[in-house]
Amino acid sequence: MTAQIKSIENLINEFRKLPGIGPKSARRIVFYLLKQSEKDISEFADALVDMKLKVKFCKNCYNLSEEDECLVCKDGSRSIDIICIVEKASDVLVIEGAGEYKGLYHVLGGLLSPIENIGPDELKIPQLLARINKLNTAEVIIAVNPTVEGDSTATYLNKILKSSGVKVTKLASGLPVGGDIEYADQVTIGRAISGRREM
Amino acid sequence: MFLKHLELKNFRNYEDINLDLSCGLILFLGNNGTGKTNLLESIFYLSNGKSHRLATQNDLINHGSDYCVIRGIIEAGGEDKLIEIQLNNDGGLKIKLNKVFVKNKSDFTSSLATVIFSPDDLRIIKSSPFYRRNFMDDILEKTDKNFLSLRLKYQKILNQRNSLLKSISGFKVSSSNSTMEVWDEKLIETGKLIIKKRLDLLKLIKIGFVKYMNYFFEKRDADIRYIFSWDRFESNGNFSNENPASYSVIDKAFQEKLSYYFKKDIAIKTTTIGPHRDDISIFLEGSDIRSFGSQGEQRIAAICLKLVELDVLAENINEKPMLLLDDVLSELDLERKHLLLKLIGNNFQTFITAANFDYLKDIDLKYCEKFLVKDNSIIRY
Numbered sequence: 001m002t003a004q005i006k007s008i009e010n011l012i013n014e015f016r017k018l019p020g021i022g023p024k025s026a027r028r029i030v031f032y033l034l035k036q037s038e039k040d041i042s043e044f045a046d047a048l049v050d051m052k053l054k055v056k057f058c059k060n061c062y063n064l065s066e067e068d069e070c071l072v073c074k075d076g077s078r079s080i081d082i083i084c085i086v087e088k089a090s091d092v093l094v095i096e097g098a099g100e101y102k103g104l105y106h107v108l109g110g111l112l113s114p115i116e117n118i119g120p121d122e123l124k125i126p127q128l129l130a131r132i133n134k135l136n137t138a139e140v141i142i143a144v145n146p147t148v149e150g151d152s153t154a155t156y157l158n159k160i161l162k163s164s165g166v167k168v169t170k171l172a173s174g175l176p177v178g179g180d181i182e183y184a185d186q187v188t189i190g191r192a193i194s195g196r197r198e199m
Numbered sequence: 200m201f202l203k204h205l206e207l208k209n210f211r212n213y214e215d216i217n218l219d220l221s222c223g224l225i226l227f228l229g230n231n232g233t234g235k236t237n238l239l240e241s242i243f244y245l246s247n248g249k250s251h252r253l254a255t256q257n258d259l260i261n262h263g264s265d266y267c268v269i270r271g272i273i274e275a276g277g278e279d280k281l282i283e284i285q286l287n288n289d290g291g292l293k294i295k296l297n298k299v300f301v302k303n304k305s306d307f308t309s310s311l312a313t314v315i316f317s318p319d320d321l322r323i324i325k326s327s328p329f330y331r332r333n334f335m336d337d338i339l340e341k342t343d344k345n346f347l348s349l350r351l352k353y354q355k356i357l358n359q360r361n362s363l364l365k366s367i368s369g370f371k372v373s374s375s376n377s378t379m380e381v382w383d384e385k386l387i388e389t390g391k392l393i394i395k396k397r398l399d400l401l402k403l404i405k406i407g408f409v410k411y412m413n414y415f416f417e418k419r420d421a422d423i424r425y426i427f428s429w430d431r432f433e434s435n436g437n438f439s440n441e442n443p444a445s446y447s448v449i450d451k452a453f454q455e456k457l458s459y460y461f462k463k464d465i466a467i468k469t470t471t472i473g474p475h476r477d478d479i480s481i482f483l484e485g486s487d488i489r490s491f492g493s494q495g496e497q498r499i500a501a502i503c504l505k506l507v508e509l510d511v512l513a514e515n516i517n518e519k520p521m522l523l524l525d526d527v528l529s530e531l532d533l534e535r536k537h538l539l540l541k542l543i544g545n546n547f548q549t550f551i552t553a554a555n556f557d558y559l560k561d562i563d564l565k566y567c568e569k570f571l572v573k574d575n576s577i578i579r580y
Contacts, residue, residue: 109357114363
């Protein structure tokens with residue numbers, strides 16, 4: 001039994017800490033890795049350490065970056081008078097993937113949630129306000145999930161930004177592209193109807 | 200609608216039950232503790248997707264079993280509906296409607312209705328406001344597709360606001376206080392929808408309730424009023440007769456009271472204003488039945504509320520619900536027993552449980568079927 005081999009058990013336990021990995025998947029990965037050459041394994045391990053050492057947060061927008069400024073902030077072609085506010089860095093990747101947006105980002109690092117002890121100071125909200133002041137931003141787009149916490153965060157941001165004269169917009173919510181009205185849930189349909197647009 | 204067939208596996212005290220039923224009056228006779236109420240609970244579950252006793256899933260599974268199955272055929276709207284529900288003791292739940300898996304309980308509960316009359320209903324009258332809110336909210340959940348998600352959303356916002364209150368110590372102003380306004384706004388936004396839906400429902404309930412109370416007690420002045428959470432602090436028992444019905448009035452009052460009682464909320468670290476603290480009061484001859492009504496009056500009032508529920512649900516599904524009478528007749532005097540049975544008549548498929556035949560013998564009932572409940576089994580006789 002592998003239970004007696006301590007190094008294998010250790011590695012299985014390490015993998016089990018990862019999101020979406022259960023005991024069976026962890027075991028499968030470990031046995032796969034056992035069959036790999038020593039070179040492959042070192043490359044894998046190096047990649048892990050390398051990632052952790054090199055990646056840090058952008059000093060402006062808290063997006064992930066290998067340098068002080070992230071690629072978006074460094075890109076001179078982007079319009080600097082518009083900021084898109086997102087919850088986490090992975091959201092930036094998704095929005096960038098769409099290729100539609102050409103402005104800057106600001107990553108909050110979470111959403112308001114008193115239950116988890118997350119208030120405005122735990123998020124990058126003071127930094128956002130300073131940035132808006134400095135850049136003389138014309139518009140912010142709030143792009144957070146339409147959950148209770150997301151909606152509250154959006155309402156809060158709207159409240160504190162309104163007085164500064166910035167235009168505040170929120171992502172539209174409604175039917176997905178290629179979706180079918182027949183299969184949409186009631187809440188989505190409701191939102192799509194209340195947020196309809198003139199053609 | 201009526202239940203044609205019922206099968207139970209490992210449900211409560213029943214290991215294996217298989218019954219064919221007809222549309223009419225069905226009697227379950229058995230000693231105390233033989234499981235008559237359990238039987239009604241399973242029938243209730245088939246159309247409501249939950250236990251009327253607020254039991255958890257594991258309570259319903261026979262001790263020592265991993266799962267239980269409730270299977271029934273209900274004829275509704277001229278069609279047979281085969282409903283199969285499997286509950287696992289790991290919390291798993293599988294529901295099939297006409298042999299097809301369904302994801303949400305509401306997929307079958309929205310078209311079916313069962314009303315249970317049980318001695319526990321007295322809690323609606325006598326016990327805490329929780330039971331009166333539940334009485335209204337359960338009806339709304341059945342008749343309004345959006346109500347359940349609204350209720351859950353409100354609860355989430357309430358939990359967040361309560362956590363924020365707990366994090367504020369003394370009168371220290373931190374930046375987290377600045378988000379209080381946001382949670383207040385969200386609380387009011389969803390809370391006022393809940394209040395409005397309850398007020399609209401209560402209007403319906405009131406008409407029916409007064410009608411039924413007058414049926415049981417001649418010329419007795421009955422009334423039912425919505426009590427706002429803030430009324431409970433302020434009115435000293437004198438509640439205004441007129442309830443505001445428009446969103447703007449509710450909105451304004453809610454907002455005012457929420458900020459007025461903010462210091463109190465901080466002191467006791469929980470939200471004291473909102474639909475989660477609202478109540479309804481029932482009056483008989485101008486006094487609150489909860490403190491001044493006799494046992495009998497309270498019992499009849501509970502039955503009247505259930506009769507109104509029956510009417511509202513029947514209207515909603517456009518069909519006659521099934522009735523479960525769990526030992527309620529034994530509590531009533533002969534006159535009111537007759538009155539209740541006259542009302543129910545032969546209009547519904549009705550299941551009656553009784554511990555003995557004595558209190559039923561002076562009533563002329565035409566039973567379609569009689570069953571004896573004994574030793575965890577059910578025998579036709």
